[in-house]
Amino acid sequence: MARMKFLCDADRCIECNACVTACKNEHEVPWGINRRRVVTLNDGKPGERSISMACMHCTDAPCAAVCPVNCFYTTADAIVLHDKDLCIGCGYCFYACPFGAPQYPRVGNFGGRGKMDKCTYCAGGPQADNSAAEYIQYGANRIAEGKLPLCAEMCSTKALLAGDGDIIASIYRERVTKRGYGSGAWGWRTAYKEGVQA
Amino acid sequence: MRALLLTLALLITVPAVAQNTVPFTARDQTSAEELELQRALQGGTISGRVSIPDTKSGNLVQPEGQAWRQFHNRTLYTVGAVAVLGVLALLWLFYMIKGRIRIAAGPAGRTLTRFNLLERTNHWMVASSFIVLMLSGLNLTFGRYIILPTLGPEAFTTLSMWGKVAHNFLSFPFVLGLVVMFLLWVKDNIPNALDLEWLKAGGGFLNNSHPQAGRFNAGQKGVFWITVLGGAAVAITGYVLVFPFVVTDIAGQQLAHMIHGVLAMLMIAAILAHIYIGSVGMEGAVDAMTTGQVDYNWAKEHHSLWVDQELAKARTVIEPGAKTAGAD
Numbered sequence: 001m002a003r004m005k006f007l008c009d010a011d012r013c014i015e016c017n018a019c020v021t022a023c024k025n026e027h028e029v030p031w032g033i034n035r036r037r038v039v040t041l042n043d044g045k046p047g048e049r050s051i052s053m054a055c056m057h058c059t060d061a062p063c064a065a066v067c068p069v070n071c072f073y074t075t076a077d078a079i080v081l082h083d084k085d086l087c088i089g090c091g092y093c094f095y096a097c098p099f100g101a102p103q104y105p106r107v108g109n110f111g112g113r114g115k116m117d118k119c120t121y122c123a124g125g126p127q128a129d130n131s132a133a134e135y136i137q138y139g140a141n142r143i144a145e146g147k148l149p150l151c152a153e154m155c156s157t158k159a160l161l162a163g164d165g166d167i168i169a170s171i172y173r174e175r176v177t178k179r180g181y182g183s184g185a186w187g188w189r190t191a192y193k194e195g196v197q198a
Numbered sequence: 199m200r201a202l203l204l205t206l207a208l209l210i211t212v213p214a215v216a217q218n219t220v221p222f223t224a225r226d227q228t229s230a231e232e233l234e235l236q237r238a239l240q241g242g243t244i245s246g247r248v249s250i251p252d253t254k255s256g257n258l259v260q261p262e263g264q265a266w267r268q269f270h271n272r273t274l275y276t277v278g279a280v281a282v283l284g285v286l287a288l289l290w291l292f293y294m295i296k297g298r299i300r301i302a303a304g305p306a307g308r309t310l311t312r313f314n315l316l317e318r319t320n321h322w323m324v325a326s327s328f329i330v331l332m333l334s335g336l337n338l339t340f341g342r343y344i345i346l347p348t349l350g351p352e353a354f355t356t357l358s359m360w361g362k363v364a365h366n367f368l369s370f371p372f373v374l375g376l377v378v379m380f381l382l383w384v385k386d387n388i389p390n391a392l393d394l395e396w397l398k399a400g401g402g403f404l405n406n407s408h409p410q411a412g413r414f415n416a417g418q419k420g421v422f423w424i425t426v427l428g429g430a431a432v433a434i435t436g437y438v439l440v441f442p443f444v445v446t447d448i449a450g451q452q453l454a455h456m457i458h459g460v461l462a463m464l465m466i467a468a469i470l471a472h473i474y475i476g477s478v479g480m481e482g483a484v485d486a487m488t489t490g491q492v493d494y495n496w497a498k499e500h501h502s503l504w505v506d507q508e509l510a511k512a513r514t515v516i517e518p519g520a521k522t523a524g525a526d
Contacts, residue, residue: 010230017249034250039258041246047228051246053258062267068338069355070346086355088362090338091442095452096267100257112366113442184230190238190259195231 002164004077004121005192006152007172007185008052012159015040015050019151019160023054026122026150027139033103035119036151049183052151052160054119055080055101056191063093063102077143079121084137089113098190121162122149169196237261243449254443266452270339274459278339281467289474296403299480301496309491310508317382318490324375324425327368332466334361339459366440369433376429379422386413387422392503413504421472428465432458 015038023029023036036054041047057080064072064080071086072093093116094102104113124141127134134141142150152162161168169185173196176182185196237244238261248256313321337345337358346354393416396402399409401417409415414422435458438445446454476483482496497505 015249020250032252034252034255037248037250037252037255039246039248039256041228041244041258043247049228051258062263066267066270068342069358070342070351071355083351086351088355088359090362091439092270092338095448095455096263096270098259098261098263100255100260100448112363181227183228184232186230187234187259189231189234190261190264 001076001078003166004057004079004163005165005168005188006054006056006121006149007161007168007188007196009159009161009172009175010049010051010183010186011179011181012157012175013038013050013052014157014159016156019052019155022150022154023119026142027120028135029117029139030105033105033117035101035103035117051186052155053099053187054151055097055121056099056187057119057121058098058191059193062096062098066092066096068092073126075123077121077123079123079143081120081123081125081138082116082118083126084115084117085126087115089115091116099187122147165192172196234259234261238264254447257448260448262449262452266455269456270459274339274456274463277460278336278463278466281463282336282470285467285470289471289479292403293474293479298478299403301482301493302406302408302499303495305482305496306494308494309485310494310497310505311490312486312492312497313490315490316378318487320375320378320382321487323371324379327372327375328469330364330368331372332462332469334358334365335462336466337361369436369440372429373433376426376433380426383414383422384426387419389416389419392416393419408499408502410503411501412507413501415500417475421468424465424468428461428468432461432465435461 017038020034020036020038024034027035029035036052038050038052040050042049057078059078061072061074061080063082064070064074067082068090069086069088071083072080073083074080089104089112091102091104091113094100094104101118103117104115105117106112106114120138120141122140122142124130124134124144125138127137129144130141140150142148147153149162152160161171172182172185189195233244237259241262243260243262244258245256246258338361341354341358345357349357392410392412396409396411396416399405399407401415402408435454438454439451439458442451476487482493485496486492494505
């Protein structure tokens with residue numbers, strides 16, 4: 001089985017936010033929720049980098065570790081998913097997540113934030129694959145159709161890579177060797193306890 | 199025409215080339231891995247600008263989440279288990295050795311009013327909301343390991359969901375009760391020299407003595423201040439969490455949760471001891487909060503100075519309309 005990961009090549013990302021838009025459109029993500037966003041570091045200064053970030057589907061995921069109702073599970077492809085029927089919306093996963101991935105449909109309403117929502121790696125949830133119930137709760141299940149996450153699939157500069165960790169890491173290493181520079185795989189050390197050695 | 203275009207193109211490109219004398223590859227490169235390691239070790243977040251309205255999503259990596267995870271899964275779990283089980287074990291041991299503390303002189307049958315209706319109602323409003331807050335709070339730390347395996351995921355979620363709602367909303371009567379409690383009892387809870395004597399005698403628990411005490415002894419004053427000050431701190435940190443991102447950012451919420459969790463666990467331990475001594479632990483104690491009437495001998499033994507005070511008051515205060523014997 002593959003070990004699915006995301007890798008954003010910050011030297012290629014042009015902050016077009018198409019990944020964000022594609023994600024929102026593909027899964028009909030409601031207002032106020034961003035499963036993916038583009039963060040620009042050192043904006044307007046030398047060394048500016050843009051990184052598209054969503055749930056990194058961590059190894060030994062902190063969200064799953066702290067969840068009081070144990071609603072997270074990891075698929076055979078190492079994708080971290082959660083069951084919204086079990087989630088109580090307590091917000092603990094948001095405190096623990098290093099990437100700010102968990103999102104809540106309602107904020108500031110006496111802590112009634114609603115069920116947590118996050119990037120599913122386009123792999124839906126515990127409902128039957130590509131059922132109407134799954135689509136309403138989690139969005140499209142492209143993985144079940146043999147496709148990769150849409151954000152990475154349609155990235156115009158191919159900055160955002162999704163797929164088996166070893167394969168995308170080798171693609172990235174090849175790029176770094178060829179062009180002679182690269183800031184590394186953002187979030188990998190935190191999420192997977194390893195970087196990408198160029 | 200072609201010549202014109204060529205000239206234009208040259209005009210645009212030439213200054214650009216002249217400015218960038220250092221080739222891109224030779225310039226200082228940030229390393230994601232190094233930056234993440236540095237932040238993980240030194241604290242702080244890697245953050246930048248986002249073009250969406252949700253500015254807090256500008257945090258790219260916040261390594262403090264791992265520290266919070268460690269706190270929630272290890273520290274809080276351990277502190278809670280040791281505090282709660284430890285106090286229960288100590289109380290059980292105390293009960294086994296000393297048994298129920300009896301009224302030494304036996305019940306007198308005559309009673310004094312210790313707490314009026316307002317004081318008792320307020321006490322039970324605080325107490326009942328505290329019990330629910332305690333159980334629903336403990337559930338968030340221990341439920342996953344104790345209740346979830348027995349109830350199953352669906353039933354446990356229903357329980358925890360209601361627990362969360364109760365926890366959020368019962369905080370309001372709890373806090374209101376704390377304020378009233380503070381106003382009602384603070385004047386009798388100012389620490390004084392007598393309390394030192396009481397503490398020196400160990401409250402009389404170990405040698406069966408009865409050190410002097412006013413309306414509240416040093417132990418009760420302790421419970422009062424733990425409830426009022428601990429309750430205030432737990433309430434403030436709790437409301438910070440109930441209104442996410444209103445007063446503080448993610449780091450502030452992590453800290454608020456840590457203070458809230460540890461203080462709550464310690465308060466639970468203290469209140470368990472308070473419940474014990476106010477019920478099974480001591481004969482006559484529970485009457486103070488049920489009927490409000492305590493036995494004269496109980497009061498004499500535990501609150502001798504208060505009894506003197508009450509008796510003195512009763513002698514001086516003349517009921518309105520009361521007439522001297524033989525006046526009519």
